[in-house]
Amino acid sequence: MNMRSLSILTCLALVPAIGLAQEGPSFDCAQAESSAEKLICEDTELAALDRRLADRFAAAVTAAQSLDVGADETTDTLRAMQRGWISGRDECWKEPDLRACVKSEYLQREAELVAELMLEPPSQTLELVCGQRALTVDTFATEFSGIRVEEGDSVYIGAQFAADTPGTYYLRSAGGLVMGDGAPRVSDVYGKETTCEIR
Template sequence: MVRGVAGRSLPLAALLALAVVQVEAAGPSFPCNKTFSGSIEERICRDAGLSALDLHLAEVYAAAERKADNEHPPFLRAEQRGWIKGRNDCWKSKDVRLCVEDAYRLRITELQARYRLVEALGPFRFACDGSAANELVVTHFRTDPPSLIAERGDETSLMRQVPTGSGTRYEGRNESFWEHQGEATVVWGWQATPMHCVRKP
């Protein structure tokens, strides 16, 4: 982790700003002379911001790999290969650069949260729809943007903070968590009915 003044962690935006000035010489984490013309890898090599994100992800992935050393089953590497394939599918997107950038930012956040590579707050327990048995467990992480991991039964969802007019809202793949003054509106699953959840003491 890069440290700033007085040993404090630099936010991702500041980290990228520092990294960009060195990217032309350093490049991304992979050899650019082995990329194919028109490929996503070639685009990353030509883009200082994307190269900086690639270097940052390589650092975060290495830290996650150390934490996952005793993971059973060992799925981190296989998952990373799947992520690379998904990133490379960004050529299908209308805004290719935005797709690649968002893929990197989401993966960095996911690894930092899942492997506890950044400061965590919680866990906090919520009783949903008036039932103590219908419990949601939420842990917040100081990623950029802020994120949380919510657990409900044997299901888990990673969500990132999104702008909202009031309270704090997080969105995942098919879930959302909107908290205000100790109460939360939670959607768990595609087109699921919103639940009303109250934080337990």
């Protein structure tokens, strides 16, 4: 057998392995420990979501590292939050529908990453006046919509609350926002709502 034939056979032998790598998640399934990880390894849709989120996270890290101010701090915080998110995803074993919980975790995290680092242009920008609060709200057309709310020097990041609640967003450590169901409403961490006007 000449070297050309051997090379062709080697490439053909690698095709199934390459296909499996493309279908599997971004992590090594041989090292999967949590019920969430094991499910992802068995579910092609969830594995694809995992790969997609890994790509989003890599893009977010690149964007953070390119910031003119606070690049190191932002990158470190981003990595720490991703580790925390993984721990939270693995807590889905407590939910009655493990798969639904895992899928929701991935879609919400993707929305957060896109909104936080503005990995895509916003699909809509609104100026809201909510009582004494003036908010600039950017929404992003990810599968679960992402949201970025600027209030003075503060920025709040969030995502669509659930698959069946379009227009309802949680804001990380800042309450929530409801849009598209009558007048917009913002709530604080205690659940107190304030009706908003669009400027």
